[in-house]
Amino acid sequence: MVIVTRGLTKEYGHRPLSRSRGALVRALDDLSVEVREGEIFGFLGPNGAGKSTSIRLLLGYLRPTKGSATIFGLDVASEGLEIRRRVGYLPGGIALYDTLTGEAQLDYLAGLYGRGSPRRATLLERLELSAATLRRPVRDYSRGMRQKIGIVQALQHDPELAILDEPTEGLDPLMQRAFYEILDELHREGRTIFFSSHVLSEVERVCNRVAIIRHGRLVALEDVDSLLAHRKRHVELRVRGPIPTLEGVPGISGLQARDGLVTFQLEGDVAGFLRVIQGSDVADLIIEPAHLEEAFLEFYAEDLAS
Secondary structure (H helix, E strand, C coil), X not given: CCEEEEEEEEEEECCCCCCCCCCEEEEEEEECCEECCCCEEEEECCCCCCHHHHHHHHCCCCCCCEEEEEECCEECCCCHHHHHHCEEEECCCCCCCCCCEHXXXXXXXXXXXXXXXXXXXXXXXXXXXXXXXXXXXXXXXCHHHHHHHHHHHHHCCCCXXXXXXXXXXXXXXXXXXXXXXXXXXXXXXXXXXXXEECCHHHHHHHCCEEEEEECCEEEEEEEHHHHHHCCEEEEEEEEECCCCCCCCCCCEEEEEEECCEEEEEEECCCHHHHHHCCCCEEEEEEECCCCHHHHHHHHCHHHHHC
């Protein structure tokens, strides 16, 4: 395993203006996950769920209140410097040195890793960062250009593990596609990606497994395909002639039929439903694919209701 956490917990002391201690705020609560070598691991949750706190603990920027974590078998609390040499990190809302040029910024950060920048030229080409752009000071960069620099600095030294926090923030659709192609390439080469985001569609697009956290606690840890397999899909069936009898078919709920149009929710395998309509004169059939959004909303239903 590349990343292993055991009961990882982080509490912050809330100190109001008075001198009394006040209550403790638990930002992360008993997180236990394992990230396998060569996978793209999605870390999913809304803003404030504990994603960034988890990443800072993994990189040794914060000390855990309880629990432990290792990366490459190294303890994050005592061996953080060695870990950071082997990891590429893109923080959410990356801050750059505005007085440096883009090229100087990349050179400086590459020097901190001490591993050179063998991937830089390819990344610059894929993300359309020209030599002329890199000679300009960072203060002149747009938000999207800053994000591109952030991606390049995280990956230019060809890290064994990339930890990416909201990596497509500020990128236009074309650059998002280019970034996904970069991730696909890294995945084929066996690199490990820890991908933190609240954009459900991109987590579904790129990740092999996903962990969902809610109020600092792990509420789900599954393969993306397994998580989607149990979600309900919306189905619209339009037939000519008699409407088939669908009551009692496994997985069907919310059945409504009128004027040859049948709509319902379908959970699980579609084989039983397809057998029932086999003899019908089907004019149209739409089965919407399951999406990670439905799974995510189920875990956050209580928050949405409050």
